Amino acid sequence: MRLDHLTSWDADWAGLRVVVTGLGLSGFSAADTLIELGARVVVVDGRDSEENRQRADTLRIVGAADVLLGPEHQGRLPDVDGQPAQLVVTSPGWNPRQPLLAAAYDAGLEVWSDVELAWRVREREGRTPAEWLVxxxxxxxxxxxxxxxxxxQAAGLRALAVGNVGTPVLDAIRDPEGYDVLVLELSSFQLHYTHTMSPLASVVLNIAEDHVDWHGSFEEYQAAKARIYERTRVAAVFNAEAPETVRMVENADVVEGCRAIGFTTDVPAVSMLGLVDGLVVDRAYIPERRESATELASLEDFGELAARHNVANALAAAALVRAYGVAAEAVRDGIRNYEPGAHRIQAVARRDDILWINDSKATNPHAASASLSAFRSVVWIAGGLSKGVDYAELVAENADRLRGVVLIGADTAPLRRALAEHAPDVPVFDAAVGDTGTDAATDGSAVMHEAVRLAAGHAVPGDTVLMAPAAASMDQFASYAQRGHAFIEAVRVLMEDTPTES
Structure with missing residues (x-):
């Protein structure tokens, strides 16, 4: 009953006994916030690393926190100050079947994400809370x-992208200046543990098989994604080219008056955003939408980012910000000003008419397919932690553009089987270099140097060497970013060591 009343920063959080699982960015932010609120906190993390020990020391300094590091602590629900816990706040990497979380559910405890905690503390006396676009x-x-x-930001608003993008949402909530709008990237893991969020606008961009190992099935993964629409107040945005997202909106329990808004890379129907003769247009947020559309931008405003999937992303973004009331000119200026982050179809080098592309962020088949479809002739570096997905459709759809494939990853069997069945004539090379193991601390640099060497030996003028693994990185790298950096470094070394053809 006490948790029902914890709906603002100024509520009575003092003495609440909370277990926080995970000491990464979101876990540390959650623990730090709870300590500031006056809660009693125990943090559990299976990795007894130097980085975690430093974070633990910081938490012990700032307040009432006990930190338990090491795998032996993950199997049971600890007491807090000698008494049973009243709440668990979990990091997204912990799935519900993990023993500690299973024990929490068995004890009848609520399990929150850091996003759920942030939603509950966003209101604070003397401040106007930021609107959430999710x-x-x-x-x-x-x-x-x-x-x-x-x-x-082009509209002059104080806005920030937070959540799974890197900046924990609780850090933004606690910013002393505050924000007008927060744009939250939410994973299916975070959504699974989020229960009361009521955003201004929400969208599911697309859905494809992923994270089956975490959720247990593709159906459960879809159900977690669909939770983002619950309690949306103004606009539930769907992808008209992804029927699953249409059904999610149709089945969502939204706030009365919330509108269903679509986006498409084709000509839009009423209440949609889309493309007409090279123009991004809005037929949703204007009074005269039945008869006309408002121009938001042109494909020329995208510059080198005019690939179809990037235009779709911009349409989704525009649908969110237009729900807040952002003017058409700001949508255009925002597209022009946008600079993509690293490891997302990032051009690394071009020499001898061979283009080298880093798309380490392509951690599943759907993302890798978007990368592959952007190039005509590809030497593909792929593989890693497959997360239980099937590669057959990915390979079949892109077989005709593959000149060769270089396999990385501790277990190449799933991708190798798909290639043998659907691209049997494509040469396949293995970049294995000794025993890499499955330790996420492995830097993978030797594997990537070998992969780049093999790719360079097979590529010919006109080819693109594309590192789009279609898999997670943690079998040979600490993160997709480390994998991307390893590729960039390996290409740099190759360019230095190999003379340019005259």
Whole structure:
């Protein structure tokens, strides 16, 4: 009953006994926030690393926190100050079947994400809380939140992209200056543990098989994504080219008066945003939408980012910010000003008419397919932690553009089987270099140097060497960013060591 009343920063959080699982960015931010609120906190993390020990020391200094590091602490629900916990706030990497969380559910405890905690403390006496625009999807999330942030800032608003994009939402909530709008990139993991969020606008960009190992099934993964629409107040935005997202909106329990707004890279129907003769147009947020449309931007405003999937991301971002009331000119300026982040179809080098592209962010088949479809002739570097997905459709759809494939990853069997069945004539090379193991601390640099060497040996003028792994990185790298940096460094070394053809 006490938790029902914890709906603002100024509520009575003092003495609440909370277990926080995970000491990464979101876990540390949640623990730090709870300590500031006056709660009693125990943090559990299975990794007893130097980085975690430093974070633990910081938490112990700032307030009432006990930190338990090491795998032996993950199997049970600890007491807090000698008494049973009253709440668990979990990091997204922890799935509900993990023993500590299973014990929490068995004890009848609520399990929150850091997003749920942030929603509950966003209101604070003397401040106007930021509006929330929220999005999820299998691919394109980071690009879309970045574009939405750029559009909002072009409108003169104090806005920030937060959540799974890197900046924890609780850090933004506690910013002393505050924000007008927060754009949240939310993973299916975070949504699974989020229960009361009521955003101004929400969108599922797309849906494809991913994270089956975490959720247990593709159906459960879809159900977690669909939670983003619950309690949306102004606009539930769907992808007209992804029927699953249409059904999610149709089945969502939104606030009365919320509108269903679509986006499409084709000509838009009423209450949609889309493309007409190379123009991004709005037929949703204007009074005369039945007879006409308002121009928001042109494809020329995208510059080198005019690929179809980037235009779709911009349409989704525009649908979110237009729900807030952003003017058409700011949408255009936001597209022009947007600069994509690293590791997302990032050009690394071009020499001897061979283009080298880093798309380490392509951590699943759907994202990798978007990358592959952008190039005509590809030497593809791929593989990693597959997360239980199937590669057959990805390979079949792109077989005709593959000149060769270089496999990385500790277990190449799933991708190798798909290639043998659907692209049997494409040469396949293995970049294995000794025993890499499955330790996420492995830097993978030797594997990537070998992969780049093999790709360079097979590529010919006119080819693109594309590192779009279609898999997670944690079998050989600490993160997709480290994997991307390893590729960039390996290409740099190759360019230095190999003379240019005359």
């Amino acid at each position: 999005l999820t999807g299998t691919n394109g999330k980071t690009t879309t939140v970045g574009m939405a942030e750029s559009m909002l």
